[in-house]
Amino acid sequence: MKIVIQRVSKASVTINEEKVAEIKNGLLVLLGIVNEDAQEDINWLVRKVANLRIFNDENGVMNKSLLESNGEAIVVSQFTLQASTKKGNRPSYIKAAKPEIAIPLYENFVKTLENELGKKVQTGEFGADMKVELLNDGPVTIIIDSKNKE
Known part of the structure; x- marks a missing residue:
């Protein structure tokens, strides 16, 4: 499971x-899922999203988490995060999980994040053609892959 946090x-x-x-x-969280992903990946990533100290404190230092800053979150499914670009110029999405695997994991990620934050998390719509608009603050953008925990 791979996420891009902005x-x-x-x-x-x-x-x-x-x-x-x-x-x-x-935070805007873009989420890419592969077939091997499981609840363990969700739990680990949700803890990261909720607790990463990337919000400014009263001294302007990135020292507060999403939980501590009382911020909101949007989670958007994005299979293209699992693209392989090793061969040629056309990305391969063969690693991206099919909808029957990805949808339940995506929905569970959102529910787990809501439980962790104690508030509603907004979402896009799985598989829809979405227009995502954002004003990146900082800019602060972090990529985390649950398969690279160490």
Whole structure:
């Protein structure tokens, strides 16, 4: 399971010209899933998302977590995070999990994050053509792969 976390001043997701998710200060989390992913990957990544100290404290130092800053979150499924670009110029998405595996894991990631944060997490729509708009704050962008824990 791979995520891209972006600290944002604002972010939104639009599908068919309808805004389905919108937050102010918080995190936009792009989530890519492979067949081998499991609840262990979800638990580890959710703890990282909730507790990474990437929000400024009163001294302007990145010393607060999403939990401590009371920020919001949007989670967007993005199979292209699992692209392989080793051969040629056309990315291969063969590692990306098929919907029957990915959808339950995606939904469980969102529920687990909601439990960890104690609040609703907004989402895009799995498999939809989404327009994601964000104002990256910092900019702060972090990539985490649950298969590289050490």
